[in-house]
Amino acid sequence: MIFPVLGVPDMTDSTASPGLPGRLLGDPEMIAACAVRDFAVVFQLAKRKGGFHPSRIARACELTPSRVGEVMKGKPKITNIAVIERIADGLRIPGHMLGLAARSWEQPALPPQRQPTAEVLPALRVENPSSGGELDEILAIAAGTRVTPTVLRSLQASIEDYWRRDDEHGGEALRPAVIGQLRYVTGILRDTADPNHRHSLHGIAGELARLTGWTYFDARQYSTGRAYFTQALRLAREIDDRPFIANVLACLSLQATYQDKPQDAITLARAAQDNACIDGATPRLLAMLSMREAFGHASAHNKESTHRALGDAHRHFERIGQGDEDPAWVQYFDRTKLTVDTGIALGQLGDPTAAEPLIADALRTEPATNLRGRAFHTFWLARTQLDRGDAESACATASQALDLAAAVDSPRVAAHLQEFRHLLRPYRAAPAAVDLIGRINELTG
Incomplete structure (x- = not known):
C-alpha cells in the first residue's frame, strides 16, 4: 500500500519537477x-x-x-x-x-523579493563603498579625513567589544552594527592619504569584514559569509598582513568543515599555515591553525592524519612563551580551547571514550559568559555520551545545552540541537528523551 505525502505533487515524469515524484x-x-x-x-x-x-x-x-x-x-x-x-x-x-524542520519550499509561495548577493552587498568593495543610509553619511561627513590615533584606538576597542558580544550571545543581532561600522571605515579609508593611517584602517576594515563573514557563517548563510571572508583577504593583502590572512583562511576552513567539504577544509588550513609561517607566526597561532587542519581530517575520518595534526597543535601550544607578540584575535585560543577542540576532533573521529573527559574538563574551566561556546561544547559532551550508549546522561547534558542555546541567537547551535534530536530516535520511548525532544521542537520550531 502506498501512502500519499501531503504537499508533494505526484508527477510521474521525473523531469517535470526539480525533485522526486x-x-x-x-x-x-x-x-x-x-x-x-x-x-x-x-x-x-x-x-x-x-x-x-x-x-x-x-x-x-x-x-x-x-x-x-x-x-x-x-x-x-x-x-x-x-x-x-x-x-x-x-x-x-x-x-x-x-x-528536519519544514523546508522553505514547503511553505506557501510568497511574492518574489530581491535578495542581496555577494556582488551587491554595500560594504564588500573598498573602492566603491555605499553611503549605507543617513547615519553612515553623517558619520563619514563628520570624520572627513581627520583620522587620529585616538580614532584608531576607538575603532579597535569597538572590534574587541564585538568579539566579546559575539562569543556571549551569537552574531545575529550584532551583524547590523558591524556592517555599519565596516561601511564607515571603508568610507574614511577612501578619504585618508596618510600611509600609516591607511595601513591601520586596512587592518580594521579587514577585521570588520572577517567578523561580518563570521556572523553570516554562524547564521549558516555560507555563500554570503564566504564573500565577506574574501573581502577580508583582499584588505589584508593590501597591507601584506600574513598572520591575518591565515586567520581568515582558518575561518574559511572551519566553514568548509561545516559544509562537509573536508578536503577543502584541509587545503585552506594548510594554506593558512603557509601564510602564517612567512611572517614568523607565533606558537599560539600555529596551534590554532593545526587544530583547524585536525578538524578537516576528523571530518574525513582520517584517523592517522587527525592525530598527527592534533599532535602538532599540542606541540606548538607548549612552545608558547610570555614574550610572544600574539595578535589580539588569536588570544582566545588558550589551554581550555585547546582541550575542548581536541575532544571535539576525537568525537568527530568516532572516539567518544577519549573525547568525553576532555570536553567535560574544558567545560569546568570555560568562562561562564561564553554562552554560545558553552552551548556548542555541552552539546558535544552530550553527543559523546550518547555515542557511548549512555542515553540518560546524554539527555541530562543536552538539556543543559538547550538552556544555553535559548540564551543565544545562533542558527549553528539550533542545527546541532536538531541533529541531536535525530540521534535520539533509538531512545525516543524513554521519558527523558520524550521530554528533551519536546523542548528541542519548541526551541527550534
Missing part, C-alpha cells in the same frame, strides 16, 4: 529509508524508481558523482546536517521525512 516519496520503502537517513537506499530508489541517475542526484544535491556512487554502495554514510539539508532541498524531500 510524489509517488516515490509516498513509497513505504522510501519513507523507511528517510526515517533512518539511509541515503544509500534513498539514492538507489531515486535511480531505480524515480529515474534519477547519479549525475543528476549529484547536481541536485551539490555533491560529486563519485561521492554519490560511494554513498549508493554504503560508504561513507552521510551524517553532516548541512549535506542532509542539501539532499532534502535538492530532491525535494519534505523535512519531516528526514527529521
Whole structure:
C-alpha cells in the first residue's frame, strides 16, 4: 500500500519537477529509508524508481558523482546536517521525512523579493563603498579625513567589544552594527592619504569584514559569509598582513568543515599555515591553525592524519612563551580551547571514550559568559555520551545545552540541537528523551 505525502505533487515524469515524484516519496520503502537517513537506499530508489541517475542526484544535491556512487554502495554514510539539508532541498524531500524542520519550499509561495548577493552587498568593495543610509553619511561627513590615533584606538576597542558580544550571545543581532561600522571605515579609508593611517584602517576594515563573514557563517548563510571572508583577504593583502590572512583562511576552513567539504577544509588550513609561517607566526597561532587542519581530517575520518595534526597543535601550544607578540584575535585560543577542540576532533573521529573527559574538563574551566561556546561544547559532551550508549546522561547534558542555546541567537547551535534530536530516535520511548525532544521542537520550531 502506498501512502500519499501531503504537499508533494505526484508527477510521474521525473523531469517535470526539480525533485522526486510524489509517488516515490509516498513509497513505504522510501519513507523507511528517510526515517533512518539511509541515503544509500534513498539514492538507489531515486535511480531505480524515480529515474534519477547519479549525475543528476549529484547536481541536485551539490555533491560529486563519485561521492554519490560511494554513498549508493554504503560508504561513507552521510551524517553532516548541512549535506542532509542539501539532499532534502535538492530532491525535494519534505523535512519531516528526514527529521528536519519544514523546508522553505514547503511553505506557501510568497511574492518574489530581491535578495542581496555577494556582488551587491554595500560594504564588500573598498573602492566603491555605499553611503549605507543617513547615519553612515553623517558619520563619514563628520570624520572627513581627520583620522587620529585616538580614532584608531576607538575603532579597535569597538572590534574587541564585538568579539566579546559575539562569543556571549551569537552574531545575529550584532551583524547590523558591524556592517555599519565596516561601511564607515571603508568610507574614511577612501578619504585618508596618510600611509600609516591607511595601513591601520586596512587592518580594521579587514577585521570588520572577517567578523561580518563570521556572523553570516554562524547564521549558516555560507555563500554570503564566504564573500565577506574574501573581502577580508583582499584588505589584508593590501597591507601584506600574513598572520591575518591565515586567520581568515582558518575561518574559511572551519566553514568548509561545516559544509562537509573536508578536503577543502584541509587545503585552506594548510594554506593558512603557509601564510602564517612567512611572517614568523607565533606558537599560539600555529596551534590554532593545526587544530583547524585536525578538524578537516576528523571530518574525513582520517584517523592517522587527525592525530598527527592534533599532535602538532599540542606541540606548538607548549612552545608558547610570555614574550610572544600574539595578535589580539588569536588570544582566545588558550589551554581550555585547546582541550575542548581536541575532544571535539576525537568525537568527530568516532572516539567518544577519549573525547568525553576532555570536553567535560574544558567545560569546568570555560568562562561562564561564553554562552554560545558553552552551548556548542555541552552539546558535544552530550553527543559523546550518547555515542557511548549512555542515553540518560546524554539527555541530562543536552538539556543543559538547550538552556544555553535559548540564551543565544545562533542558527549553528539550533542545527546541532536538531541533529541531536535525530540521534535520539533509538531512545525516543524513554521519558527523558520524550521530554528533551519536546523542548528541542519548541526551541527550534
